[in-house]
Amino acid sequence: MFTHAELVDASKKHLWLPFTQMKDYDENPLIIESGDGVKVKDTEGKEYYDGFSSVWLNVHGHRKKELDEAIRNQLDKISHSTLLGMTNVPATELAERLVHITPKGLDRVFYSDSGATAVEIAIKMAFQYWRNIGVEGKDRFITMKNGYHGDTVGAVSVGSIDLFHQIYQPLLFESFKVSYPYVYRHPSGDAETCLKECLQELKETLEANHEVTAALIVEPMMQGAGGMIRMPEGFLSSVKRLCKEYNVLVIFDEVATGFGRTGKMFACEHEHVVPDILTAGKGITGGYLPIAVTLTSEQIYQAFYADYTEMKTFFHGHSYTGNQLGCAVALANLDLFDHEALVDKVSKKAEFLQNELNDLLNLNHVGDIRQLGFMVGIELVKDKKTKQPFSKEERLGYHVTLQMRKEGMLSRPMGDVLVFMPPLSSTEEELKAMVDIMKTSVWKITENNLS
Numbered sequence: 079m080f081t082h083a084e085l086v087d088a089s090k091k092h093l094w095l096p097f098t099q100m101k102d103y104d105e106n107p108l109i110i111e112s113g114d115g116v117k118v119k120d121t122e123g124k125e126y127y128d129g130f131s132s133v134w135l136n137v138h139g140h141r142k143k144e145l146d147e148a149i150r151n152q153l154d155k156i157s158h159s160t161l162l163g164m165t166n167v168p169a170t171e172l173a174e175r176l177v178h179i180t181p182k183g184l185d186r187v188f189y190s191d192s193g194a195t196a197v198e199i200a201i202k203m204a205f206q207y208w209r210n211i212g213v214e215g216k217d218r219f220i221t222m223k224n225g226y227h228g229d230t231v232g233a234v235s236v237g238s239i240d241l242f243h244q245i246y247q248p249l250l251f252e253s254f255k256v257s258y259p260y261v262y263r264h265p266s267g268d269a270e271t272c273l274k275e276c277l278q279e280l281k282e283t284l285e286a287n288h289e290v291t292a293a294l295i296v297e298p299m300m301q302g303a304g305g306m307i308r309m310p311e312g313f314l315s316s317v318k319r320l321c322k323e324y325n326v327l328v329i330f331d332e333v334a335t336g337f338g339r340t341g342k343m344f345a346c347e348h349e350h351v352v353p354d355i356l357t358a359g360k361g362i363t364g365g366y367l368p369i370a371v372t373l374t375s376e377q378i379y380q381a382f383y384a385d386y387t388e389m390k391t392f393f394h395g396h397s398y399t400g401n402q403l404g405c406a407v408a409l410a411n412l413d414l415f416d417h418e419a420l421v422d423k424v425s426k427k428a429e430f431l432q433n434e435l436n437d438l439l440n441l442n443h444v445g446d447i448r449q450l451g452f453m454v455g456i457e458l459v460k461d462k463k464t465k466q467p468f469s470k471e472e473r474l475g476y477h478v479t480l481q482m483r484k485e486g487m488l489s490r491p492m493g494d495v496l497v498f499m500p501p502l503s504s505t506e507e508e509l510k511a512m513v514d515i516m517k518t519s520v521w522k523i524t525e526n527n528l529s
């Protein structure tokens with residue numbers, strides 16, 4: 079067994095962490111050793127609230143008895159066998175459960191192992207769908223500015239966050255990018271005006287390009303990594319209606335928003351709309367194991383169903399597709415959603431949370447708070463009146479988050495937008511404690527009241 083010092087040393091010498099400037103890590107190393115409920119503990123014994131659900135994954139807290147047991151039970155049968163040309167027991171049961179809990183019209187489940195792969199699959203399915211039914215030229219995609227769909231090259235091609243994506247431009251296929259309704263940063267500051275303008279832009283893009291467009295991809299209700307930006311009411315349903323009008327498929331990327339995060343099982347339920355393809359991941363296993371899914375309509379599935387020699391097969395798959403341990407824990411996760419009426423509870427506790435968060439608006443540098451369920455972004459600004467941001471060099475969001483770590487809570491900002499994504503099981507007491515840590519940390523850093 080390594081000591082704490084040996085672990086830190088080894089991590090600095092040999093690890094390369096995702097989305098991390100390793101120079102930052104070297105200055106502030108952190109190694110998690112265990113977790114229990116909504117807290118994790120590092121190798122020095124310090125405890126932290128998991129204020130971002132271990133990057134948007136965790137649902138019932140860590141070491142949830144029922145989930146641990148589901149994996150142990152599955153281990154006694156088998157850990158993994160392939161889904162190429164055959165299936166397994168939990169993957170089959172989970173497919174049926176998923177079709178039941180997703181909006182009506184999504185009848186087929188294709189497994190993979192991360193949000194990015196679920197998106198790759200959605201893109202390739204949409205593309206091949208048109209080929210398979212004999213429609214030529216629908217090869218392109220429409221995406222939203224600041225959209226995020228994962229880090230593989232296809233997913234980055236439909237992504238639009240300059241900080242992450244710009245450098246790879248020469249590697250990517252080009253997508254049409256339309257504005258996402260970001261009310262706080264819209265010149266009018268008015269939801270209705272912002273929504274109308276964005277819909278007009280989408281309509282014009284569809285009008286000009288529908289014949290070459292296979293599908294539109296969007297994060298429903300809440301744009302996550304782009305800065306926790308909440309759509310005004312009516313936008314999502316209008317997007318769906320316009321795409322239908324122009325014969326363009328719709329992909330809802332629910333990797334972040336799915337599984338109760340926004341106070342509905344899936345975010346698209348807020349507007350009663352169903353996509354042609356839906357991707358989900360993150361919370362699907364309660365935050366335990368890497369399973370993701372791409373669900374689609376029977377209509378799309380049927381376009382691939384033919385004699386082998388017609389060459390309509392979907393030639394895509396990953397080694398660990400449909401992994402039994404992952405599917406078993408996903409099934410136990412869904413049982414817990416049922417037994418604990420978790421989605422209703424999140425939606426109720428979200429009102430409590432909103433009240434607690436409101437307090438933050440009294441701070442001089444909190445410009446905007448955007449919330450849907452347990453998905454929250456807090457935008458810090460230099461000047462509240464003019465909405466002027468802090469300079470990038472100041473890295474305010476980063477420093478506030480480091481302060482939060484000192485105060486006993488983990489999260490990760492997007493620029494100067496603080497992220498609050500607590501486990502769905504968090505109690506009101508725990509939510510309050512976490513919001514208090516954010517409040518203290520914002521105050522200490524923005525007012526230079528470090529102690």
Ligand SMILES: *Cc1c(COP(=O)(O)O)cnc(C)c1O
Nearest residue numbers: 192193194226227228302333334
């Ligand atoms: C996190 C995320 C992804 C990527 O998921 P990974 O499992 O990290 O590959 C895709 N889409 C959205 C909306 C996400 O939030």
